[in-house]
Amino acid sequence: MKILIYSAVFLLMPFIFAGIINNVKSFWAGRQGPPLLQPFFDFVKFLKKGRVISVTSGGIFAAAPVAGAAAALIASLVVPVSGSGSLFSFGGDFIFFAYILALGKFFMIASSMETGSSFEGMGASREAFFSALVEPSFFIIFASLSAFSGHLSFSGIMNFIRTGEPLMTAIIILCSASLYVTLLTEGCRVPVDDPNTHLELTMIHEVMVLDNSGPDMALINYASWLKMTMFSVLISGIIIDPATGAGISLAITLLIIITAAIATGCIESMFARLRMTHVPQFLLLTASIAVAVLSIAVLVIFGGLK
Amino acid sequence: MHNYTAGIILFLCAGFIPSILPSKFKSPAYLAVLFAGAVFSLLGLLPFLFSGSLESMTFSGPPLFGDFKFALNPVSAFFALIITVSGAAGMLYAEGHLKGYSANKGIKGHYVLISLLISSMLALVMCRNVFAFMMAWELMSLASFFLVMFEGEKEDVFKAGINYFIIMHIGAFLIGAGFVIGALKAGSFDIGAISVMVRGDEKTAGIIFLLLAAGFAVKAGLMPFHTWLPRAHPAAPSHVSGMMSGIMIKMGIFGILLAVSITGFPELRICYIMLALSVISAVLGIIYAAGESDMKKILAYSSVENIGIIMAGFSLGFIFKNYGNVYAAVFMFAGAFLHALFHSFFKELLFFGAGAVYQNTHTRNIEELGGLSKKMKATAYLFFCGALAITAMPFFSGFISEFLIYAGIITGAKTNGPVLFTAAIMSAGAVSLTGGLAIIAFTRLYSVIFSGSSRSEKTDAASETNGLSLAAMYFLAFMCLAGGVLPQYFFKAVSAPVSYLLDGAHTADAFAVIQGLLKSISFVLALGASVIAAVYLIRKISLRGKKDESSETWGCGYQKSSARVQYTADSFSEPLSAVSRSVTGKYEDLEKPKGVLPKKAFYGSGLSDxxxxxxxxxxxxxxxxxxxxxxxxxxxxxxxxxxxxxxxxxxxxxxxxxxx
Incomplete structure (x- = not known):
């Protein structure tokens, strides 16, 4: 049952997530949206195609799409889905989660540098820098919560966060906001990156994969959607009270995933991508959130604040 | 103990073989003696490391300095393990690498100096007499000084060597001063006696600890004492920089732990200062590593970063111990010890890879390299493994030690008050920031050297490096992978040192928990390997029967692509440098074009330390x-x-x- 829920959430939902974003964007543009499962059909279509490989590239370029998709899948093993718990949970699994995602990123950056293209180098450089900015916030938030709760694992932390108390509500709001910004960064979405842009100079993620095609592209796209789904599942884990029944929390989880997708689509329709120089400022927003979470933890533990 | 001594002597002998034997038997004999030395040394030290047995030898020394006592304890046996394994790998690599220098007339002496460096460090860790300790310390510093000066006829090498020599002696002076104060107090040059006398007197203990810690920090390369590293490492030949960075700077860490064992755990204020310096070293070190364009300078700054992480682990461990939280201190010490061990593997691997590149291209400037993965395939993949390990990627060793450090920080954060909590959590944030920046630094280093196409004609003649060098690198890469996949076995090597450092406090609970965590990591990695295999199979099946088309890299419609349009190392790190420049400072070298028909103009810029x-x-x-x-x-x-x-x-x- 658990494995069933897991495969449904992490193998199927990413496609729906992407489908919802596309439909929301179509709605705002006044167009008739594509079918909800169009990303899945695209995935299959890409798998059926052959590849065009750059003569400059080598082994890492060949390995990176597999490494990227596998890293995202491995990371999803430790993400708890509310109502069913995580497939595999151990102390410090959130550290593992962040580092295994970084492993996929490492391969993707090295792979796009391997093509010897100036544009892909540009994307790689930005990707490396922006993720380095987001990572400390993720750690400060989860390390504070983990030290606060005395649990080293995702599920321990999420069981600790209960709704109802005002400070806990503050933590929930701050964490969700920070995780959502991370979702936008990892998923390469507006305002950090614009997946629809046609100018290579302003791309980040899209420009890194200019030379990938066929099944490799399918894996890369899937990894990106999976990461967004994973982060929205994390948000739902933070929001849902641990006392909620299994069936209801599963329903809420799905609802939150869908809401996150709709929100992403809305943001993408209503805002433009930030100027490249302003992106670090936007990302450092997560750092201030992290400091806020840390100070709440300090106040509660040592200041006797309730 | 006797095995260990035999190991030291064999290591020393190995260096003399090239001078004595005819060149026909030279190489096999050298390798055989080296291997025997490593085996004896391991046989000698393992009992101390695993069963925590204590044994000592005493020789009567000169009357003024008392008896020369030599002893091993788990901590010194642990550092002896680093020296033996990484030292043997380094000497193996040296044998291959030095073939490129066979025309150099100082080559025979160079072998002697290498073995002198390794054996002096092996001797150093077991010295229990101040005089003997300082002799071994000087021997190590001098041997490494002459090794750095291998190409002393070059001006920059000479300058770097002299700089290294002076800074090492400032360090030795501080250490000597600390020991002499202790010896005067105790009336004996025996380290054990000094420890007994000093522990009663808090003030003297504090002064001695500060002097010793500052002196050893110079060797370790902790900021602000790191300035010799980015000079000496590029100047030295690569096998030497690998051993200096992988092994010798760990002697600084060993020294700081020795100072702790003499004076007891330092007081809180000092711990916090040490923590602050370590975190600054880690963050600034990696920022410089991401901005430099000399590949060995990059690796040197990354050593500063890693020493920062190791020392942050120890300092937080001291702090937790001071507040009485032994459980969390165990995590910190275990993480720090493991990081010291693993760092010696991956840093040597990276330096050796850089050495192979340098030998083939005669440049250390990565902006002149590129595309080498096609000409030096094995070196490229091994270097990539080293890069993955040093950036703490799962499946590789660096992840395990950093994982324990994070886990320790989180477990211990609540030990005392808000100050400790904030300091601990912010250190975790700083370590993760260094992790993120390390990804920039090492994807940049690997990609600019090995990926894309060549940026200058210097890579034209490059070819795969020789078998012996590769063998050493394969061994180190294997250790990096083994440490990441089966960490529970490597943890066994650090459990006795951790207990010894904590002076017999109750550590069994923490050990059991750590073993459990490491086993779950090992398990989830096995699960991960099957996920990777599954994804790989999906791609393989979907590609079945199709032939890959190959074409030029997509240049947005532009057909005449050239290697010069590639992203350079400098542009790759530009987003980071633009932000960090306000902290790190920057130098600019500008020669404006003059006159109506300007002949020459020059612009250069970089980070200044x-x-x-x-x-x-x-x-x-x-x-x-x-x-x-x-x-x-x-x-x-x-x-x-x-x-x-x-x-x-x-x-x-x-x-x-x-x-x-």
Whole structure:
């Protein structure tokens, strides 16, 4: 049952997530949206195609799409889905989660540098820098919560966060906001990156994969959607009270995933991508959130604040 | 103990073989003796490491300095393990790498110096007498100094060597001063006796600890004492920089732990200062590593970063211990010890890879390289493994040690008050920031050297490096992978040192928990390997029966792509440098074009080491002011000079009268 829920959430939902974003964007543009499962059909279509490989590239370029998709899948093993718990949970699994995602990123950056293209180098450089900015916030938030709760694992932390108390509500709001910004960064979405842009100079993620095609592209796209789904599942884990029944929390989880997708689509329709120089400022927003979470933890533990 | 001594002697002998034997038998004999030395040394030290047995040897020394006592304990046995394994790998690599230098006339002496460096470090860890310790320490510093000076006829090498020599002796002076204060207090040169006497007197203990810690921090390369690293490492040949960075700077860490064992755990204020310096080292070190373009300078700065992480682990461990939280301290010490061990593997691997590249291209400037993965396939993949390990990627060893450090920080954060909590969590944030920046630094380093196409004609003649060098690198890469996949076995090597450092406090619970965590990581990695295999199979099946088309890299429609349009190392790190420049400082070298038909113009820019320039500026200002005030004496007025003479005579007269 658990494995069933897991495969449904992490193998199927990413496609729906992407489908919802596309439909929301179509709605705002006044167009008739594509079918909800169009990303899945695209995935299959890409798998059926052959590849065009750059003569400059080598082994890492060949390995990176597999490494990227596998890293995202491995990371999803430790993400708890509310109502069913995580497939595999151990102390410090959130550290593992962040580092295994970084492993996929490492391969993707090295792979796009391997093509010897100036544009892909540009994307790689930005990707490396922006993720380095987001990572400390993720750690400060989860390390504070983990030290606060005395649990080293995702599920321990999420069981600790209960709704109802005002400070806990503050933590929930701050964490969700920070995780959502991370979702936008990892998923390469507006305002950090614009997946629809046609100018290579302003791309980040899209420009890194200019030379990938066929099944490799399918894996890369899937990894990106999976990461967004994973982060929205994390948000739902933070929001849902641990006392909620299994069936209801599963329903809420799905609802939150869908809401996150709709929100992403809305943001993408209503805002433009930030100027490249302003992106670090936007990302450092997560750092201030992290400091806020840390100070709440300090106040509660040592200041006797309730 | 006798096995260990035999190991030291064999290591020493290995270096003399190239000078004695005819060149026909040289290489096999050297390798055989080296291997025997490593085996004996391991046989000797493992009992101390695993069962925690203690044994000592005493020789009578010169009357002034007392008996020379040699002993191993789990901590020194642990560092001996690093020296033995990484030292043997380094000497193996040296044998292959030095083939490229066979024309150099100092080559025989160079072998002797290498083995002297390794055996002096092996001896150093078991010295329990101040005099013997300082001798071994000097031997190590001098051997490494001459090794750095291998190509001393080059001006930059010579300058770097002298700089290294002076800074090492400032460090040795501090260490010597600390020991002498202790020895005067104890009336004995025996380290054990000093420890007993000093522990009663808190003030002296504090002074001794500060002197020793500062002196050893110079060797370890902790900021602000790191300035010799980015100079000496590029100057030295690669096998030497690998061993210095992988092994010798760990002797600084060993020294700091020795200081702890002499004076007891340092007081809290000092711990916090150490923590702050370590975190600064880690963050600034990796920022510089991401901005430099000399590949060995990058690796040197990354050593500063890793020493920062190791010392942050130890400092937080001391803090937790001070507050009585042994459980969390175990995590920190275990993480720090493991990081020291693993760092010696991956840093040597990276330096050796860089050495292979340098030998083939004769440049250390990564902006002139590129595309080498096609010509040096094995080196490229091994270097990539090293890069994955040093950036703490799962499946590789660096992840395990950093994982334990994070886990320790989180478990111990609540130990005392808000100050500790904030400091601990922010350190975790800083470590993760260094992790993110390390990804920039090492994807950049790997990609600019090995990926894409060549940026200059210097790579034209490159070919795969020789078998012996590769063998050493394969071994180190294997250790990096083994440490990441089966961490529970490597943890066994650090459990006795951790218990010893904590002086027999109850550590069993924490050990059991750590073993459990490491086993779950190992399990989830096995699960991960099957996920990777599954994804790989999906792609393989979907590609079945199709042939890959190959084409030029997509240049947005532009057909005549050239290697010069590639992203350079400098542009890759530009987003980071643009932000960090306000902290790190930057130098610009500009020669403007002059005249109507300008002939030459030049522009260069880079990061300047803010700590070095700050200290240099401080010292310059101080000396300038002091000697500037002396300059007033020289007024140029003859009457003044006659007056000085009269004053001197008067003073001499008064002194003579008064003494009588």
């Amino acid at each position: 803010v700590i070095e320039s700050f200290f240099a500026a401080c010292i310059n200002r101080f000396t300038g002011r002091f000697f500037g005030s002396l300059a007033n004496v020289q007024s140029g007025n003859m009457q003044h000079y006659i007056l000085y003479g009269l004053i001197f005579l008067l003073a001499a007269f008064v002194y003579a009268m008064a003494v009588k």
